[in-house]
Amino acid sequence: EAGVAQSPRYKIIEKRQSVAFWCNPISGHATLYWYQQILGQGPKLLIQFQNNGVVDDSQLPKDRFSAERLKGVDSTLKIQPAKLEDSAVYLCASSRQGLVETQYFGPGTRLLVL
Amino acid sequence: AQSVTQLGSHVSVSEGALVLLRCNYSSSVPPYLFWYVQYPNQGLQLLLKYTSAATLVKGINGFEAEFKKSETSFHLTKPSAHMSDAAEYFCAVRGYGGSQGNLIFGKGTKLSVKP
Numbered sequence: 001e002a003g004v005a006q007s008p009r010y011k012i013i014e015k016r017q018s019v020a021f022w023c024n025p026i027s028g029h030a031t032l033y034w035y036q037q038i039l040g041q042g043p044k045l046l047i048q049f050q051n052n053g054v055v056d057d058s059q060l061p062k063d064r065f066s067a068e069r070l071k072g073v074d075s076t077l078k079i080q081p082a083k084l085e086d087s088a089v090y091l092c093a094s095s096r097q098g099l100v101e102t103q104y105f106g107p108g109t110r111l112l113v114l
Numbered sequence: 115a116q117s118v119t120q121l122g123s124h125v126s127v128s129e130g131a132l133v134l135l136r137c138n139y140s141s142s143v144p145p146y147l148f149w150y151v152q153y154p155n156q157g158l159q160l161l162l163k164y165t166s167a168a169t170l171v172k173g174i175n176g177f178e179a180e181f182k183k184s185e186t187s188f189h190l191t192k193p194s195a196h197m198s199d200a201a202e203y204f205c206a207v208r209g210y211g212g213s214q215g216n217l218i219f220g221k222g223t224k225l226s227v228k229p
Contacts, residue, residue, distance in 0.1 A: 042204050042219030100165040105157035
């Protein structure tokens with residue numbers, strides 16, 4: 001079974017530029033998550049999708065971050081404009097529906113904002 | 115609201131020694147608890163999870179954790195450390211209510227293994 005795929009793996013941009021990340025979850029997984037992991041901290045949820053609907057985006061900075069999951073499969077996360085404090089690893093995870101289901105994580109995209 | 119606290123941001127053990135990584139949780143409802151491992155430049159991999167069945171949970175790579183409700187703890191142990199265990203370990207609790215389904219992570223504990 002293929003794992004969660006993410007691209008790009010690394011990205012360096014200047015502040016005020018825009019950037020987009022892509023995630024392809026494990027086939028058949030209805031739930032998709034985007035987490036932000038700042039250096040030295042645990043991952044923090046940004047947004048959670050159930051199929052193509054948003055379940056929780058309470059911690060997403062909506063003035064600059066946006067995310068979509070068209071057709072309930074792939075997802076993109078966009079930052080526009082980026083700030084220095086957005087430097088982090090952005091992790092995508094997917095799971096089957098259910099509270100005890102395991103979340104499987106992709107390798108992440110490491111973003112550096114200069 | 116749910117939360118987890120990991121005691122010790124860095125733990126160092128000798129190869130062959132006991133590994134003990136501490137995690138305490140706060141939850142107003144019966145918790146679902148998880149331990150994940152993260153190797154450098156990689157995503158997180160599930161080690162084990164507690165879902166209200168047996169209180170002693172066995173995971174991959176020889177790790178296990180014991181759920182202790184009276185102590186609100188879910189410490190991770192391994193009897194004998196191996197060099198390949200060097201990584202960062204995260205304890206997490208499943209969110210409820212508006213954040214139902216997502217994971218709330220601790221700050222992580224970096225494990226070093228000395229030869």
